[in-house]
Amino acid sequence: MIDPVSASRIQFALTTIVHIVFPVVSMGLAPFLIYFTWKEIRTGEAIYEQLRRFWTRIFAVSFVVGTVTGIVLEFEFGTNFAAFSTAAGELFGGPLAVEGMMAFMLEATFLGVFVFGRERVGNALYMVSAVAVGLGTWLSAVWILIANSWMQTPRGFELVTENGQPIVTLVDPIAAYANPRFPWMFVHMQNAAVESVALFMAGLGAYFVFRHYVWEYPVENVRFWEATLKFGLLALLITAPLQVVHGDLYARHVFVTQPQKFAAMEAVWETSSYVPEYVVAFPTSLGDLLDPRAKEIFGIGIPGGASWLASGGDPQATIQGLEEFEGPQPPVALVFWAFRLMVALGFWFVLLAVWGGYRWWRGELREDDLLQKALMLSAPLGIVAVELGWIVTEVGRQPWVIQDVLKTADGVSSGLTAAEATTTLVGFAVVYLALLALYAYVVARIVRAGPPAVTDARDRTVTAVTEASADD
Amino acid sequence: MTDPATLAGEPLFGLPLPDVWFGLLFFIFATFLFLDGFDFGVGALFAGREDEADRERLLAAIGPFWDGNEVWLVVFGGAMFAAFPSVYANLFSRHYLLMFAILGALILRGLAPEMYEQRHDETWQRWWGRAFVVGSVTAPFFLGLFVANWLLGATTIVTLPGVVVGLAVVALTVVDGVAFLRVKTRGELRENLRSTGYRALAAYLALIVATLGYVYVAVPALRPRLFAAPVAALVLATLALAGVYAAATRADRYYVAFGAAAGLVFALVGVVAGLLYPVVDPVTGLTVEDAIVSTLPLNLMTVAAAVLLPLVVVYFVVLYSAFSGPIEPGETY
Numbered sequence: 001m002i003d004p005v006s007a008s009r010i011q012f013a014l015t016t017i018v019h020i021v022f023p024v025v026s027m028g029l030a031p032f033l034i035y036f037t038w039k040e041i042r043t044g045e046a047i048y049e050q051l052r053r054f055w056t057r058i059f060a061v062s063f064v065v066g067t068v069t070g071i072v073l074e075f076e077f078g079t080n081f082a083a084f085s086t087a088a089g090e091l092f093g094g095p096l097a098v099e100g101m102m103a104f105m106l107e108a109t110f111l112g113v114f115v116f117g118r119e120r121v122g123n124a125l126y127m128v129s130a131v132a133v134g135l136g137t138w139l140s141a142v143w144i145l146i147a148n149s150w151m152q153t154p155r156g157f158e159l160v161t162e163n164g165q166p167i168v169t170l171v172d173p174i175a176a177y178a179n180p181r182f183p184w185m186f187v188h189m190q191n192a193a194v195e196s197v198a199l200f201m202a203g204l205g206a207y208f209v210f211r212h213y214v215w216e217y218p219v220e221n222v223r224f225w226e227a228t229l230k231f232g233l234l235a236l237l238i239t240a241p242l243q244v245v246h247g248d249l250y251a252r253h254v255f256v257t258q259p260q261k262f263a264a265m266e267a268v269w270e271t272s273s274y275v276p277e278y279v280v281a282f283p284t285s286l287g288d289l290l291d292p293r294a295k296e297i298f299g300i301g302i303p304g305g306a307s308w309l310a311s312g313g314d315p316q317a318t319i320q321g322l323e324e325f326e327g328p329q330p331p332v333a334l335v336f337w338a339f340r341l342m343v344a345l346g347f348w349f350v351l352l353a354v355w356g357g358y359r360w361w362r363g364e365l366r367e368d369d370l371l372q373k374a375l376m377l378s379a380p381l382g383i384v385a386v387e388l389g390w391i392v393t394e395v396g397r398q399p400w401v402i403q404d405v406l407k408t409a410d411g412v413s414s415g416l417t418a419a420e421a422t423t424t425l426v427g428f429a430v431v432y433l434a435l436l437a438l439y440a441y442v443v444a445r446i447v448r449a450g451p452p453a454v455t456d457a458r459d460r461t462v463t464a465v466t467e468a469s470a471d472d
Numbered sequence: 473m474t475d476p477a478t479l480a481g482e483p484l485f486g487l488p489l490p491d492v493w494f495g496l497l498f499f500i501f502a503t504f505l506f507l508d509g510f511d512f513g514v515g516a517l518f519a520g521r522e523d524e525a526d527r528e529r530l531l532a533a534i535g536p537f538w539d540g541n542e543v544w545l546v547v548f549g550g551a552m553f554a555a556f557p558s559v560y561a562n563l564f565s566r567h568y569l570l571m572f573a574i575l576g577a578l579i580l581r582g583l584a585p586e587m588y589e590q591r592h593d594e595t596w597q598r599w600w601g602r603a604f605v606v607g608s609v610t611a612p613f614f615l616g617l618f619v620a621n622w623l624l625g626a627t628t629i630v631t632l633p634g635v636v637v638g639l640a641v642v643a644l645t646v647v648d649g650v651a652f653l654r655v656k657t658r659g660e661l662r663e664n665l666r667s668t669g670y671r672a673l674a675a676y677l678a679l680i681v682a683t684l685g686y687v688y689v690a691v692p693a694l695r696p697r698l699f700a701a702p703v704a705a706l707v708l709a710t711l712a713l714a715g716v717y718a719a720a721t722r723a724d725r726y727y728v729a730f731g732a733a734a735g736l737v738f739a740l741v742g743v744v745a746g747l748l749y750p751v752v753d754p755v756t757g758l759t760v761e762d763a764i765v766s767t768l769p770l771n772l773m774t775v776a777a778a779v780l781l782p783l784v785v786v787y788f789v790v791l792y793s794a795f796s797g798p799i800e801p802g803e804t805y
Contacts, residue, residue, distance in 0.1 A: 064586045067539065068579040074549045078564030079571050089557020090769045097550030097773065100543060101780040108543045109787035112536030113794050116803075121794050132787075170769045171480070413565035424572045431579065438583075442590050 005412045007421035008080040011428055015072055016394075017387060018432040022066030022439075024386055026107075027141060027190060028197030029059045030134030032231065033114075037130040041123045050224055050451035051231075057446050060115050065439050067108070069432065080421070084401055084411030088168050091157055091176055092147055099143030107136025141189060149181035151402050152393070153257045159405065168405065181257065184250040185393075191239050191246070192389065195349060196382025198235035202356065203379025204447060205229025209365075210372040224451045229365070229375075233356045240349040247346060248309065254396075255310040258403060259320045261396035264335040266306045271321040277305025279340070327407075330398040334391065342388035345381055352378060480768040489774060490764040493555040494749065496777065500551055502741035504544035505615070505641075506648065506734050511538040513649015515581060515608020516642070517668065518601060526661055527601070531585050532803045533656040536795045540788065542582065554773050556763040559752045566755065567618055570629050574614045581607030589804070609642055616641030620683075623744055624691060625754030633686045640679035644736060646672035647717065651733040655726045658798045669721050669729075673714055680710065680740070687747070694747050703746040710739045 002010070033055060040048035074096060077085045085092070110132035113121060117129065150156075156176030157168045170176060208225035211217050219225065255262040268275055281299035304315030311317035322329050352374060359368045401408040483489040511534045521527050553560045564571050584604035588597055616638035617630070624633060650669035654662050684707065687694050697703055717732035750759045764770060 061586060063539070064582055067542065068582040071542075071546055071549075071578060072575045074546060074553075075564055075571055075575060077553065078549070078560045079568050080565070082561035082565035085553065085561035086558045089553055089560065090765045093550065093553030093555070093557050093560070093765075094769055094773055094776075097547065097554040098776050098780070100547035100550040101777065101784060104543050104546055105540065105780075105784045105787060109540040109784075109791045111539055112791050116536040117794050125790070125794070169766050170772075173479075173768065173772055413561070413568075415565055416568060420568050423569070427572065427576070431576065435579075435583075438587070442587070445590060 001418040002422045002425065003418055004416040004421040005409050007418070007425045008412045008416065009408060011080060011421070011425045012073075012076055013394075014425075014432060015069065015076060015428060016390070018436055019066065019069040019073055020386065020390060021383055021436070022062045022069065023137070023140065024193045024196050024383060025062040025200075026059060026066060026137045028193035028195070029055055029062075030137045031194060032197065032201075032235070033059060034130050034134045037127060041127055046454045047224065047227055049454045050221075051227065053454070054224075054446070054451040056115060058443060060111070061439065061442050061446070063107075063111060065435055069435065072428075079424075080413055080416065081401075081411045082413035082415075083165075084406065087166050087406055087411070088151075088402060090170050091150060091154075091168055095143045095147040095150075095177070099140055099147075103136050103139035103143060105136075106132050107140065110136065138190065141193075142186065145185045145189060146177050146179065146182055148393075149179040149185050150176055152185075152397060153179055153181040154402050154405055155179065166406070168402070181253065184246070184253050187246050188243070188250050188389070189386075191243050192382070192386050194235060195239035195243055196386055198232045198239060199349065199352075199375075199382040200232070200379050201228050202232030202236055202352075203375045203377070205232055206372040206375035207379075210369070210376065213366050214369055214372070221450050226365075230360065233353070233360060233365075236349065236353040237357045240346070240353040244346050244350055247343070252310060252312050255319075258397060260322065260325045261330070261335070261392075262310065263320055263322045263325075264330045264332050264396050265339040265392060266310075266319065267332050267336040268306070268319050269321045269323050271318060271324055273307060273316050273318040274304045275306040275310075275317075275319045276301030276303050277309060281336075328399045330396055335396045338388040338391040338395070342385050342392065345385040345388070348378070349382070349385075479771040483767060484771045484774050487774075489770050490760040491750075492774070493551070493764065493770070494752065494760045495745070497548065497551055497555065498741050498745040500544060500548045502738045504541070504548055505612075505645075505741060506737040507541035507544060508538065509612065509645040509648040509737055510534070510652035510733075511541055511649075512581070512608045512612045512642075512645040513647070514653060515584075515604050515649075516646050517649050517653065517665070518608070519605040520668070528804055529657055529661065529799060530653070531588065532799045533653060534585070535804075536791065538582075538585075540791060542578070545578075551773075551777075555765060555770065556752055556758075557765060559756075559758060559763045562753055562756055562758075563622060566627060567621060567629070570614060570618050570621070574611060574618060577607050577611035577614055579607070580604075581611050583607075608645075612641045612645045613638040619744055623747055623754070624687075627755060633683060633690075636679055636683050636686070640676055640683060641740075643672050643676035643679060644740065647676055648733045648737060651717070651721075651726075651730040654721070655730050656797075656799055666721055670718065673717060676736075677710075677714055697747050697749075700746070703743055706739045706742045706746065710736060710743075713739060 033052060036048050036052040036055065039045070040052050077092075077096075110129040113125070113129035114133050118126060121129070154168075154176075156170065156172035156174070158171050160167050160169055205225045205228035208219045208222060209229055212219040212222040212225075251262070251265070254265070263269075266275065267278070267281065278299050278301040281301070307317040307319060308315045310319055322332065355371055356365070356375065359365050359371055365371075397403055399407050399409065401411045514530050514534050518527060518530050521530060549560075580603050584600050584607055588600040588604060591597070617634040619641075620626070620634040620637035621629075621631060624631065626634060647669060650665045650672065653665055654669075657665075684698065688698060713732045713735040717729050717736065720726075720728035720732060748754070750761070752758050752760055752763050765773075
């Protein structure tokens with residue numbers, strides 16, 4: 001049996017790690033679906049209908065699995081983190097309720113029209129439903145991140161004691177909900193979602209293009225996959241550089257507002273200036289494995305790099321060390337490595353975008369085998385980077401569930417028994433991993449089935465038009 | 473934007489907001505139980521349909537709707553979290569395993585139709601068909617059990633009245649599902665469902681009578697509220713609505729029967745709310761006034777709900793009118 005606190009933490013971590021995959025796909029696909037629908041209605045070209053229908057199938061499956069995994073998360077606050085829910089309900093419940101009413105409702109109702117209604121409703125309402133679904137997915141992120149950003153940099157509240165329990169009461173809603181962390185989280189998250197989908201599209205397109213031209217294994221819809229590859233690359237060219245730029249600004253904000261998290265990201269134990277940025281770092285003794293920068297390390301560091309990044313240009317800047325903070329520390333190694341891997345992936349995506357963009361510009365997109373292989377292998381890495389980013393965000397602020405206000409361990413339901421918590425943990429581990437496998441299987445089937453055959457509104461011969469539109 | 477300083481003082485427009493939110497909470501729950509109820513009912517009826525074309529029609533009937541319907545449960549959770557955070561925390565952590573049973577059933581129910589349509593071989597569809605039925609029957613059963621335990625202040629998972637209420641809710645979702653399918657289908661399927669509807673209605677009434685009898689005999693604390701005007705009126709309304717449902721079903725007045733089914737769900741949830749009020753959680757004894765959040769967030773939530781809930785109604789009108797009438801041949805999930 002695992003103790004209720006640990007079991008609840010593992011369970012919440014597991015359910016969020018699995019759940020986040022599906023909203024990322026929904027949010028990332030939304031702008032593409034709006035664009036494809038608009039072009040389909042405007043031009044009547046078959047390729048856009050194929051793109052819209054193919055990616056809508058993936059969107060619909062992601063939405064279903066996202067819904068069933070997301071409902072669990074909402075209720076886990078009540079079941080496993082009752083003390084947190086009681087203490088913070090005044091500030092935290094509101095955004096969740098508004099998310100349901102404002103965003104989730106919009107998305108779920110119009111998704112019905114968008115998925116099932118092409119033959120039932122006119123073009124105008126169909127376009128409205130595409131925009132409404134997209135808007136719904138993005139507004140969901142707004143409200144969830146408003147709630148989360150308040151936990152990272154809480155303000156606008158007072159702490160009072162009611163019946164011996166600490167209760168957070170709302171005093172200034174604007175300070176609380178227009179939280180300084182929110183814009184950084186939102187921009188970084190939304191851009192990451194689009195970037196992840198762009199990588200997936202580019203990788204998937206590259207696979208079929210490669211199969212067709214290099215393996216000479218004829219692919220029926222190679223024009224469709226070339227279009228997919230190009231849309232993916234185009235979106236990657238826009239999102240990948242942006243992600244690095246505001247990622248850096250976001251890290252500076254963390255340095256100012258959550259110094260303990262920043263120290264964990266850089267594994268700085270003693271307060272010092274001119275802190276190097278370690279690219280890799282290993283302890284020599286296995287006993288120090290949880291501390292990547294323990295004494296006698298092997299490491300490659302850029303002198304003054306961490307200070308330079310934290311302060312935005314001053315290599316002499318002082319970084320507070322973890323030793324300055326009382327009580328337990330976040331698991332430093334996990335945060336340190338998750339951060340490094342995420343940043344490395346971010347730069348890799350920029351390289352891929354530039355490389356692919358250059359080949360495309362030169363008209364050599366089909367010819368570069370190495371690029372195709374790199375794109376294929378990178379298809380799932382956007383999602384991996386998102387997961388790593390959330391590990392930095394959520395594990396990095398431990399032991400706090402609300403930074404400097406409430407510890408995670410104090411937020412767990414008091415009546416919960418080890419048996420109950422362990423039962424549901426094991427149950428959810430099995431169910432969620434099965435869901436993930438099932439999702440991968442279904443997406444693979446949709447991909448194998450390929451785009452649906454459509455007849456063009458303007459030209460009965462589908463292939464002629466798709467070829468023409470993919471060449472321009 | 474209203475100034476936060478004024479919002480912190482008095483309840484908005486002098487309204488009795490704690491009571492309003494108590495009512496709103498049960499209204500949201502009833503809406504969920506009515507709307508997702510017919511999805512559950514369709515899932516239960518799926519078990520009795522061997523014909524592949526019939527099964528496809530059942531899935532096509534709920535296809536565009538169930539996502540939106542289920543969001544009402546999310547809104548219920550969110551609204552309870554926002555308005556009565558301590559009740560939300562106490563109630564759900566106390567019914568820990570039951571909550572996870574509900575969530576597990578909803579996962580199965582939500583996933584199954586989507587998966588069913590992904591492959592068209594027999595084994596795959598047989599198993600996802602079963603998953604759809606199991607999820608659709610267990611979700612309302614566990615929900616009924618949960619609500620009964622909540623109302624009666626039970627702290628164990630399985631209680632006799634809880635099981636009876638669970639079965640009653642399952643029967644009610646079948647009544648609801650039949651009414652919905654009779655609007656959405658034609659021909660033989662529609663005709664065959666009529667007798668299923670009568671039987672489910674009879675079962676529902678018998679189970680509800682048993683529950684009310686139990687409450688009268690075994691829970692003296694609730695006895696006066698049982699005979700208070702609102703609850704008594706709703707019980708009588710249930711009988712009247714059952715009569716309307718039966719007559720309308722007989723006369724093929726499909727929309728009237730569907731409306732009566734909605735009324736039955738709202739009456740049931742109304743009875744639960746009436747028996748509870750003014751307490752929100754009998755185990756802790758917390759009343760509406762004790763458990764409500766402080767004035768500022770309550771006022772903000774009220775403004776948000778007053779703006780957003782009418783919009784939600786508009787979305788549902790758009791959705792249901794886009795897919796109104798019987799499903800056309802060729803429409804699939």
